[in-house]
Amino acid sequence: MFDLNTILRPHIITLTPYSSARDEYTGKEGIFLDANENAFGSTLDGSTLAGSTLDGSASEEHYNRYPDPHQLAIKAKLAPIKGVRPTQIFIGNGSDEPIDLLVRATCTPGSDSILILPPTYGMYEVSAAINDVQLIKVPLTPDFQIDVPAVLAAILPHTKLLFVCSPNNPTGNLIDREAIITLLTHFNGLVVVDEAYIDFADTESFTALLDQYPNLVVLQTFSKAWGLAALRSGMCFASEALIEVLNKIKPPYNVSGPTQQLLLKALNQLPTKDAMVAQILAQREELIAKLLNLPLVRHVYPSDANFILVKFDDPKAVFDYLIDQQIIVRDRHRVKLCEGCLRITVGTPSENEQVLAMLKTYANRLTTTV
C-alpha cells in the first residue's frame, strides 16, 4: 500500500509553510493594508494592458495587488474540464515548476534517485542535477516503449520518482498504457506521467486513474494545444495529499495576476483550442504523407504529438541547410535511439509547405552536384 509519507523528505512533512497575506485574510472587500503593496496604484495604470484583481476574475487594472496564491477561480473552471476535483490540481509557472517541486519534495540531495526513460524530455535530468539527485536511466526499447522488467530491476530502495513522458518528447509516440499501469502497481514511489502533448493523441488522460492510484501524478501544460507558452503555465494533477505538499513548498504567488486572468479567459475558449488541435492534426498527417514522399527522408516516425521525428541520411547537413533558409527545427541526431533524426514541429500550412519546398531544393542540389 502506497504511503506518501515514506517518499517525502522528512523535513518537508513537518515544514511550516509561509503564510502569505492572502492566506491569512481571504475576503475580497475592504481596505487592504496587509501586504505592503502600493495603495496608490501601479506604473501600468491607464495603460492598455489588462489588469488583475485579487481573484483574477475582473479586467480592471489592479496590478498593484498580489494575486490569489491558490488560483481558486482557475481550479474551479479547470476541474470539470479535466474531470478532477479542484483540490487535485496544482497550477505552476509552466509544468517545469511542478517537475522541480516534485524532485525537491521527495528527493534528499546526495542520497535519493529518480528514474527516467531516455530519449525523453530534458528537464527531468536537469532538475535532478540541480538538486544533486542521482539519475537512473533505463532507455526505451527501439520502438520507443518501456522495457518494464529493466525498469523494475533498476529501481533502487531510494528511488522516489519515475518520469514517463506520454506522448514522449522527442519521439512523439504514446507509451503503452498497460506498461505504465504495471509501473504504478509495482513501484512504491511516484509515477509522474507527463502528458504535455496529450491533446494531440487519441487516448484518455491518466487523470481518470487518479483516485485508483495514489502514487500517480499527471502533468499537462497550457503551452502546447492551448497556445499559451508565453504565459508560463502548467498543470499538475495528483492526490489531495500530494497537492497540499506542492502548495506548501511553492513560492507564495507563483502564478501572476495577469496570467491567472488570461487563463480564466482561455478556459472559456475550449472550442478554439479544439479547433486549433484539429488543424494541427490535419497538418500533421499531411506533413507526414509529404515527408514520406521525399527520397531524402529515411524514416518518419508515427506521431501522437504536435511534432514529428524524421530520420535523414545526413541530418546535420539538412539541419544546417534549413537554418541557412531561416527554418529552425530541433536537431536530435546525437540523442541515443534518435540517431539521424530532426524533430519538426507541425506548423501552419504555409510554414509546412516551405519546409517541404526547402527539403526538395536541398535534395535537388545534392543530385545536381553529384
Ligand SMILES: Cc1ncc(COP(=O)(O)O)c(C=O)c1O
Ligand atoms: C514533455 C514536456 N513536458 C513539459 C514541458 C514544459 O512545458 P511548460 O511550458 O509547461 O513548462 C515540455 C516543453 O516542451 C515538454 O516537452
